[in-house]
Amino acid sequence: MGRVTIVDVAAAAGVSVSTVSKVINGRDGIAGSTRLRVQQAVSELGFERSLVARSLRTRRTHVIGILVAGFEPFSAEILKGAATALTDTDYELLAYTAASRGGGAGWERRYLSRLGALIGGAVLVTPSVVDADAGVPLVTIDPHTGPVDLPSVSSDNLTGAMLATRHLIELGHRRIGFLAGRPDLESSRAREAGFRQAMADGGLEVDPDLVRVGDYRREAARAPATELLSHRSRPTAVFAANDLSAMGTMDVARELGLTVPTDLSVVGFDDIPEAAVTTPGLTTVHQPIQQLAATAIGLLVDLMDEMAPEQTHVQLPVSLVRRGSTARALESRS
Amino acid sequence: MGRVTIVDVAAAAGVSVSTVSKVINGRDGIAGSTRLRVQQAVSELGFERSLVARSLRTRRTHVIGILVAGFEPFSAEILKGAATALTDTDYELLAYTAASRGGGAGWERRYLSRLGALIGGAVLVTPSVVDADAGVPLVTIDPHTGPVDLPSVSSDNLTGAMLATRHLIELGHRRIGFLAGRPDLESSRAREAGFRQAMADGGLEVDPDLVRVGDYRREAARAPATELLSHRSRPTAVFAANDLSAMGTMDVARELGLTVPTDLSVVGFDDIPEAAVTTPGLTTVHQPIQQLAATAIGLLVDLMDEMAPEQTHVQLPVSLVRRGSTARALESRS
DNA sequence: ATGAAAGCGCTAACAC
């Protein structure tokens, strides 16, 4: 038998659909006996109301959308953090992404339109462009650089990048390459700024030839990493703007016959779980990704409850995690 | 301005909504000039059709649902695998879960009802009870034990458990505890069977006191693990039915002042990325989780295209990954 | 080639 609808329940209980609707929504003004009859019909038929039909009609659901450009390690951590933050609440979580790579530019707006009122609010993960109004409360994680000023949660990317770069400098590296991330994101800019500042602080200059742009994906890092590593005077260390790019760089290094960390030190950013599994383990800047998510969920829930959150731009601290992918620079070794 | 609907587009283009609908759905029987005018209106207004309204009307969407009991490491890997498998197709991916713990019994059916035709098919991850018919094609990953026979994808759990147990036996362990998983899942039963068989093969008997039941969650492992480890004659090794339980066991061991692997060896199952990050790293049975997902997606897409998949029950191979959480048994050490 | 109208499952006025 097909899906059971409110009409079936009404028929079974011998009442009208609006009565059923009132019962399942806990409205009052319903005789106790009627309520009972309806409830019985509901459980007998195993009725569950359609989120779709309901959201088409009302302007609010209890579903939180997490909109991401793709399911990769970073967003997966976000999902875990969001779920944990929502444990034992009655919210439901809906993560959405187009399968096609990155969803294309402006995916956030498209997803939001497509989902409509299905979700009562959304967390946008690394969004590029969003026009402020979507009809539902929005919170961003690691957002783009730009004019629209949505509540946001991010890490202290500047400090993180300085930590990573300084670590390399302390190991004696002088020629340090930088593999940047998605240029549209604030995080990416901050990481580049941190890199440059730490280099300047260390009295080193940045060779423009040793700066390349990736887009945070492992595969996309291959081309720029290859350029970096086949440079006639190649760097002895590379700071990649995220772990996936760093892993891509290590892939390329291996193919080029370079040993990490002997011939090349590599530092990433994020500290996704995968970073510990590479060989050698990846030295990286730890971002509290799950906390980022929990914080975003906190802000969003406040917004959905029509409470003004206390802060609308939250920045969380980062730290350096040393693993096996970095070592003293060759020339400075005994 | 509120969300732009098909009505707005129709008004802007000076045509009826049905004409707009035909254009955006590529139906023919539309004058070229009209089509152009509509398309222009669509892009000018940034119109994106509502998945919700559409799915209410039609009986099929291009959205694949991944229904999970929660976003934890295993399901996160599934998501990554599914996304990778669908790269550059025009499917969209929607992962859904209730925030409340586990979603309650029968969550699969509830989610399915709530989502209705919003999704054109679904992958059910570790489902307990599903009545076959949901109106859309369904594929399960690591399903329950029971009568309903949906297409399924799982790992060779029996062999995996034997591998893990045999490894412990080879290290000289004799008192080996087992921390089982969700009893409703086929995987859990198979892992227990594998454990028992390997024990028997090794000429060891299973002490019923050393078998406890968890439910695959880290926190839920605390109680049974505590019982196991505070047993008067405690085991020198524990095989936990999944990594999260194994990590919970290590948590308890630490609190009890036991050092892993010196005082206690621990083996898990799954090889989630987190397993490599524990201290010491967790020895575990590697399951190709992302491949499980890719396989399930393959079956589902066939079903959605109304093609009969070649096989409906797929089992993937596993392997043992040795890390730091296992060592020779104390009594057998020099 | 185009439009009017019905209807998907539900909720919310408003009537009785």
Added chain:
DNA sequence: GTGTTAGCGCTTTCAT
């Protein structure tokens, strides 16, 4: 206390 009705945004006959 309960039922009737309109309508959310869309697709789809069926007229015109």
